[in-house]
């Protein structure tokens with residue numbers, strides 16, 4: 001499972017998908033309050049190794065609920081859900097999570113925040129420090145290694161959170177509106193970097209957003225969800241070549257796809 | 269960048285130091301003026317000497333009680349001991365109990381009503397009961413200070429632990445941290461500023477607690493000294509004792525501030541800058 005072979009699996013992902021299935025859901029559903037609130041009706045989906053999958057829909061349609069079930073943070077009410085072939089029973093070390101809020105520990109420097117996942121599982125070595133520094137450089141924060149979170153901008157804090165996510169070594173990354181609280185320029189910039197980085201490390205990525213353009217631009221596959229009750233309405237393939245540039249968003253093909261997704265959402 | 273601006277604001281320039289000197293001089297002039305006015309009024313007989321002894325008499329009394337006879341030292345020592353032992357015991361008990369309660373939702377639910385009742389009871393009113401139970405000795409006074417110092421750290425620690433950020437807790441869960449790691453690396457540091465605020469409140473009331481305990485029943489300590497001097501109408505010495513307590517209170521307050529800046533370094537720009545610089549040097553050295 002080295003980065004190289006993952007990257008290879010990834011580049012083939014959007015043509016004829018040959019990669020093995022990493023996440024598989026069959027009729028995955030969730031109700032809250034003894035069944036009174038249906039957050040998600042049975043959803044069927046498969047995510048292959050190295051794929052970048054966006055989860056898009058208006059707020060309240062169950063995106064976070066689905067993500068947290070995959071993360072093993074909440075139990076599902078119905079259906080089957082497997083990660084790497086194992087039924088999900090709780091958090092796993094090969095699945096990493098990132099939220100809209102950076103949730104950095106404010107008493108730790110950027111470096112020490114990045115080291116947290118490793119520190120929780122074993123004793124730190126000097127190689128860990130080097131690795132954490134590399135990851136900070138990867139997200140463009142090489143000059144802020146020893147800076148505390150309160151002295152970083154919102155975008156920089158999310159970069160630290162991303163480096164921390166990568167330090168977990170997880171090959172499945174779950175991102176819940178990771179840049180949703182940032183201004184549009186910063187968000188677009190970070191999206192481009194995110195694409196580069198996950199391609200570099202060859203991770204399988206599930207990315208939650210309520211922005212249709214962003215969902216399509218980043219992904220190999222878009223899972224479109226509709227609310228009341230939360231439902232996985234359609235899975236749309238995104239055929240565009242990689243690497244992608246921001247100009248892609250100006251092409252007619254791209255906008256046709258945006259219109260297609262919007263139509264699915266518009267029925268509701 | 270915002271960062272650079274923040275740092276430059278923290279730098280005390282030469283200009284600001286000059287301004288400060290100016291202000292200090294003004295304060296000093298006003299202070300000296302007031303004291304002189306007081307001294308003159310007292311000498312002229314405009315002030316009741318029983319209420320307002322002459323400043324020069326107070327200074328003289330200071331000399332007598334600390335150097336002449338030197339008998340204040342012992343009482344100061346007694347009061348300080350009560351304050352510190354009572355503060356340490358009370359706050360350690362408060363924090364530990366809050367941690368136990370905070371980590372166990374079930375314990376919390378059952379203890380809540382008792383805590384509310386106890387919190388509504390004026391602390392010092394329990395003083396005579398403690399003395400009835402423990403006698404007139406040193407132990408009773410420590411117990412009173414302990415009681416006074418228990419609640420603020422207890423309540424604040426509990427609040428801090430209960431209010432830990434939910435997504436941070438979720439992060440720790442997703443990283444499969446165990447209970448101890450979650451407590452040690454997330455809940456405790458996250459609650460630290462709130463706990464520290466509780467400790468500050470406790471320390472502020474510890475001195476008053478010790479004095480009241482001494483007023484109720486004692487034959488030693490600064491409270492007794494104050495009582496004795498006032499009773500014998502030795503107002504110069506009474507004021508000197510009172511001023512000693514002011515000075516003591518001020519020192520305690522400043523030490524707590526200093527401790528807070530040290531412990532809660534991430535709320536202090538200078539401290540963060542210092543730590544960042546130190547870590548940078550350490551990392552270079554290791555390579």
Ligand SMILES: Nc1ncnc2c1ncn2[C@@H]1O[C@H](COP(=O)(O)OP(=O)(O)O)[C@@H](O)[C@H]1O
Pocket residue numbers: 032033037038039057058059060061062063064065066230
């Ligand atoms: N812990 C919970 N208890 C009750 N209802 C919840 C809970 N979490 C989510 N829900 C409900 O489930 C639905 C889906 O929520 P969520 O997955 O957060 O939506 P999204 O992330 O798409 O905005 C919403 O109606 C929400 O109110």
Ligand SMILES: [Mg+2]
Pocket residue numbers: 063064065176
């Ligand atoms: Mg959500």
